[in-house]
Amino acid sequence: MKKCKFIFTSLWIIVFRLAGFSQDTPAPNTKNIQYSPYPAEDFPNQVFYGDTHLHTSYSTDAGMIGAVLTPEDAYNFALGKEVKTNTGLKARLSRPLDFLVVADHAENLGLAPAIAASDPILLSNDWGKKVHDLVKSGLDGAAEAYDNWLVKLGERDDPLEDKPEFMETYWKKVIEAAEKYNQPGTFTAFIGYEWTSSPEGNNLHRNIIFRDGGDKAIQVLPFSQYDSFNPEDLWDWMRSYEQKTGGKLLAIPHNGNLSNGLMFDDKTFTGEPITKEYAERRMKREPVYEVTQMKGDGEAHPALSPNDEFADYETWDNGSFGPNPKTEDMLPREYAREAWKRGLAYEEEIEINPFKFGIIGSTDAHTGLASTEEDNYFGKVASLEPSSDPIRFEEVIAGRFSPKGSQTYARQIASAGLAGVWARENTRESLFDAFARKEVFATTGTRIRVRVFGSFDFKEDDLNRSDFAKYAYQIGVPMGGDLKKTGSGKSPSFLIKALRDPIGANLDRIQIVKGWLDNSGKTREKVYDVVVSGNRVIGGDGIAREKVGNTVNIEHATYDNSIGAPLLEGYWVDPDFDSNLRAFYYVRVLEIPTPRWTTIDAKIFGVERPKDVPVSIQERAYTSPIWYNPE
Numbered sequence: 001m002k003k004c005k006f007i008f009t010s011l012w013i014i015v016f017r018l019a020g021f022s023q024d025t026p027a028p029n030t031k032n033i034q035y036s037p038y039p040a041e042d043f044p045n046q047v048f049y050g051d052t053h054l055h056t057s058y059s060t061d062a063g064m065i066g067a068v069l070t071p072e073d074a075y076n077f078a079l080g081k082e083v084k085t086n087t088g089l090k091a092r093l094s095r096p097l098d099f100l101v102v103a104d105h106a107e108n109l110g111l112a113p114a115i116a117a118s119d120p121i122l123l124s125n126d127w128g129k130k131v132h133d134l135v136k137s138g139l140d141g142a143a144e145a146y147d148n149w150l151v152k153l154g155e156r157d158d159p160l161e162d163k164p165e166f167m168e169t170y171w172k173k174v175i176e177a178a179e180k181y182n183q184p185g186t187f188t189a190f191i192g193y194e195w196t197s198s199p200e201g202n203n204l205h206r207n208i209i210f211r212d213g214g215d216k217a218i219q220v221l222p223f224s225q226y227d228s229f230n231p232e233d234l235w236d237w238m239r240s241y242e243q244k245t246g247g248k249l250l251a252i253p254h255n256g257n258l259s260n261g262l263m264f265d266d267k268t269f270t271g272e273p274i275t276k277e278y279a280e281r282r283m284k285r286e287p288v289y290e291v292t293q294m295k296g297d298g299e300a301h302p303a304l305s306p307n308d309e310f311a312d313y314e315t316w317d318n319g320s321f322g323p324n325p326k327t328e329d330m331l332p333r334e335y336a337r338e339a340w341k342r343g344l345a346y347e348e349e350i351e352i353n354p355f356k357f358g359i360i361g362s363t364d365a366h367t368g369l370a371s372t373e374e375d376n377y378f379g380k381v382a383s384l385e386p387s388s389d390p391i392r393f394e395e396v397i398a399g400r401f402s403p404k405g406s407q408t409y410a411r412q413i414a415s416a417g418l419a420g421v422w423a424r425e426n427t428r429e430s431l432f433d434a435f436a437r438k439e440v441f442a443t444t445g446t447r448i449r450v451r452v453f454g455s456f457d458f459k460e461d462d463l464n465r466s467d468f469a470k471y472a473y474q475i476g477v478p479m480g481g482d483l484k485k486t487g488s489g490k491s492p493s494f495l496i497k498a499l500r501d502p503i504g505a506n507l508d509r510i511q512i513v514k515g516w517l518d519n520s521g522k523t524r525e526k527v528y529d530v531v532v533s534g535n536r537v538i539g540g541d542g543i544a545r546e547k548v549g550n551t552v553n554i555e556h557a558t559y560d561n562s563i564g565a566p567l568l569e570g571y572w573v574d575p576d577f578d579s580n581l582r583a584f585y586y587v588r589v590l591e592i593p594t595p596r597w598t599t600i601d602a603k604i605f606g607v608e609r610p611k612d613v614p615v616s617i618q619e620r621a622y623t624s625p626i627w628y629n630p631e
Helices: 002-018 071-078 111-116 125-137 139-154 162-182 229-243 276-285 328-333 335-351 428-437 459-465 468-475 599-606
Strands: 048-056 099-104 188-190 192-195 207-211 248-251 289-291 360-361 417-425 442-443 449-453 483-486 495-497 507-517 521-533 566-572 581-590 620-623 626-629
Touching: 048 071, 048 188, 048 207, 048 289, 048 521, 071 099, 071 162, 099 162, 111 125, 111 162, 111 335, 125 139, 162 192, 207 229, 207 360, 207 428, 229 248, 229 276, 229 521, 229 626, 248 276, 248 428, 276 335, 289 442, 328 335, 335 521, 335 581, 417 428, 417 449, 449 468, 449 581, 449 620, 459 468, 459 495, 459 566, 468 495, 495 507, 495 521, 495 581
Parallel strands: 048 099, 099 188, 248 289, 289 360, 360 442, 483 626
Antiparallel strands: 048 417, 192 207, 207 248, 360 417, 417 442, 442 620, 449 495, 495 566, 507 521, 507 581, 581 620, 581 626
């Protein structure tokens, strides 16, 4: 007993002395040692996943076609809570999101819930009373009211222009919901909305994201297509907001694949040549582009990239939402990879690249439900929520989800996508700043984690460093960054790490996609396999010819992870580098094949699987590029 007491007393003497409590004079830390390495670190060290493009019943093209969920419902769902869907089903995410933007359309924001509540402001407007009474009269009346609104929208004739207090009321509700659910450090609820520019039905939509809180956002009303179709007018409004409030905004365009060649056009909206000033303004206001979502994937198109076997992923060739048919000359002005290539040519000519954007994914769901997983697919409009009804697979949506004349097949709608963000903390400010510097990536709905750095000084052993990220930031640049000519005669090298979704599919391969401007001024591209799973071999041309395989069981709508790899990492040096040529590099990570939602639904509901969509898909992640500048 005495021995134990002696040991216990001795230990406490040591503890007290180390803490400075001694009978002698306390010993100061004369060496000024900083033991913890973390106080000095300021580089992004966490990845966050979220959705910057979710609609609720406050969007007229959601609320007037069956959506009843509110912004509060949307936030609760994103936080991982169980909610009842628009058709009364129970729904819950497999895991909470880290951030969300409820991006309801600015155009007559809140019309549907106002009709449901017989809002007195709405009823004091002749048109408002008319559509209210039509909706209350039944389904046929509701359809007529919605068609009437679509006509007003297409003509840019705001039927509630004389009632600004109407938008004020619902904009305030949007802000209040975001403020209520914003939990700095845990969950970020951005204030935002969608500007729905649709000239002749062509898609020029942008989601507007506020870095700020409600005290600043409430000082303005959303800029809508009733104000202007022209993106430059939107940028002017953004600048005036910042000057007025001291706040910050950014705009995120999406669905260039439905723009009929307008999204990345060779001229401005008014038909003027692209100038240096225009390019500077565009990149300041729109640093990020939404490259994948429910209405198709916008990374690449097989007609533009015939040598890329993975270019044809959830491709939509439906033309725009207007009556104009798709033509081949539109494609180069609709897809991200081609825009990046053409941006290099513009930079050569006018010194600034107008298409130097990073990329994210999001849902564009019009249900209030930010679901992206194939086995948790709740549709993207209320009428397409889980059901054995043929509309979920076959019915044409005409005049309900888009202006008259459109033909959007329900079975073509994708379950995508998500935005991945590298940042220090989960706050509005930290995430917004990551968007602004383009340190973001897109996924098609899976939670792949991917990181890439570029430098002229990396070595293959750097992949194994215990301080991998810290070192990579010190001597290289991350996704969204710029490499500059060094005169060293070296080629750029890249360090890449990719980790599968923890509850998802193994990885097939990591690729680097390079685009460049050759000596003749022609844009070029090439896809390189950096690392592949299994014992497959990458050939001398940089491509692995052997496929990863496919474990999808169609009958049971399942797959297994007996192929692929949970983690892939690679070191890659550009074998064809010319220091005098502009270039960009981005990473694409592919999963092994998994069942598409249509295959899963066919199994669950015992219905016939649609034959014109794939049985399985290879979900993926794309990083923002790293650009090389020869100046």
